Amino acid sequence: MSRPSWTTLAPVVALVVLVPAWFAHPESPVVLGVLALLLVGAVLAAVHHAEVVAHRVGEPYGSLVLAVAVTIIEVGLIVTLMVTADKDASGLARDTVFAAVMITVNGIVGISLLVGALKHRLAVFNPEGTGAALATVIALAVLCLVVPSVTTSEPGPEFTGAQLAFAAIASLALYGMFVFTQTIRHRDFFLPVEQGQHTPTVMSSGGGDSFEHAPVDLDEDGHADPPTDRAALASLGLLVVSLVAVVGLAKIESPAIENGVAALGFPQAVVGVVIALLVLAPETIAAVRAAARNRVQVSLNLALGSAMASIGLTIPAIAIASIWLEGPLELGLNQLQTVLLLLTAAVAILTVVPGRTKPLQGGVHLVLLASFLFLTIAP
Template sequence: MNRPSWTTLAPIVAIVALVPAWFAHPEGVVLGLLAVLLVGAVLAAVHHAEVVAHRVGEPYGSLVLAVAVTIIEVGLIVTLMVTADKDASGLARDTVFAAVMITVNGIVGISLLVGALKHHLAVFNPEGTGAALATVIALAVLCLVVPSVTTSQPGPEFSGVQLAYAAIASLTLYGMFVFTQTIRHRDFFLPVEHGQHTPTVLSSGGGDSFEHEPVDLDEDGHADPPTDRAALASLGLLVVSLVAVVGLAKIESPAIESGVAALGFPQAVVGVIIAMLVLAPETIAAVRAAARNRVQVSLNLALGSAMASIGLTIPAIAIASIWLDGPLKLGLNQLQTVLLLLTAAVAILTVVPGRTKPLQGGVHLVLLASFLFLTIAP
């Protein structure tokens, strides 16, 4: 009889530990053990999301992790805004902005660097990636920059009507992109080979395949594709993992806030920590894909997460703000706006050629480091 793998046990143990911890106030060693379980649940979520993604195929698979990340992000933001002792009116802005910077600079940067170093050039489809980047930039400016220059409400806030419009516009843009990615121009978001700018899709009756590629598309030793039973089991365990991640992160959040305050860091660092936590599955999956010379999958994951982080999180927070007390500050300050616009300009230049050297990955990673440094020392 085969023993259950750690990816099966980790989410189950995490959810079992979450129940008593939710009604208690763990400290010290117990809090440390819960942090270990939190990391295990995140890694398990990566595995099960990849199994489901592999079963449904690209580019649908990239949406699985993007939606999963958004669920975690919204859950953390809302729970922290409700329970935080300090002013949390800017938490949604800080978390969403951090998610954009981490995905567009961090995940994209490390994926391009790994892909280019291992395979000499990181090759991807500029049509699909450019469409994704354009949507991310439009969402980021509309939801994070515009609130700082509107005049209906004092401060970096939307009025009620403006917030409703931003939420509807965000959902519209996200829906249009998903339609483009999964139905209208699906081929623009499929992995490409070196020397190509568009994938060669062969009609096989049972799905899409690529010329000269091995049958094991993910090269991880798993059955290709997984059975329906295995995919459904992973889907269930993915849901359990996500619930465990949100719950355990909620329990760990007071310690995170206390640690940030003890170090004398700005409150925006809490948003960065939340974003780094929820984007851990995307980062791991993207690096794995880049190492297998499937950089397009990495970029789908990165930009899809950035898009979902804005296009789905902002509408969810807008609805939640009906019941939340206090203002909802979404507008970026001048420093953050400059970093966002610099990131957008560099990302456009990176995407246009459809292939990159290690240099471009390094440039994005330096921008990420600059964002992290200037968040701590503004």
């Protein structure tokens, strides 16, 4: 009888340890260090099981599964911290969502393009699907993170109750329309293409859409055959266990993170950045692996899908939670953050339009990520 692999043991052990640690509130540096190691193991296990599920269901469903699962965990973590935080948490949702957008659109996209272009000379993807995803992300980000700073009905960077409800409904509508487009109406636009292959072009010939060249079938790329239904279901269950362990352990580690941020004299917004980095770690690793295998479209699906879900699902959930949460809910970005967001949007548009990139474009996005991180610490 074969022994369980580490990807099976890591999330189970992390979840088992999480239960007593959740009630014990450990403060010992040694214990917190062990929990941090278990957190890393759970993150790596989540990557593995997400890739198994993604291989079984195929693209773009696999990317969607991971993006939605991680965003659900992100929402749970934000709400939990807002309820239990000792310090002012009115801007935690904004800081975490904005950090998620900057990390995905600059960090995950940047490193994926850089890895793909360095290893395969050019990083090739489908501009129709990627452009649609980017347009949705920009619309959501401006509507939910920029508009609150310029409305006049409520003082400060806040929505009124009616405005927040409208933003939540609009976010769900945009996200729902994109998911329909990605998985049903124009699924081909989100499948990877190979170098030298033309991207799909719509032919107007009276009937439905047709394509000159269809994207490649990922199941014929020489990799292992898709896992069985039983293996995929097991990985799906272990993915859920891994993500629960990640959010639980991150919650336990959060006081140490907050104290560390305060001890270093960093702004409170850095806490949101750390949360986003922890939550997005599985998707980052999965995206880099996909780019190394010349599946850059999968990487972009993960990155932009995560950014979109971080706004389109988090804002409605926070809007509902705000009914019970006490205190203000600040969603509007300041001037510096707005400039960084608009610069990111402009650069991302120029990156997506050609449908292929050199290492330079990946480097530009990574510099923007570094600028965001540095200016968050030293605004």
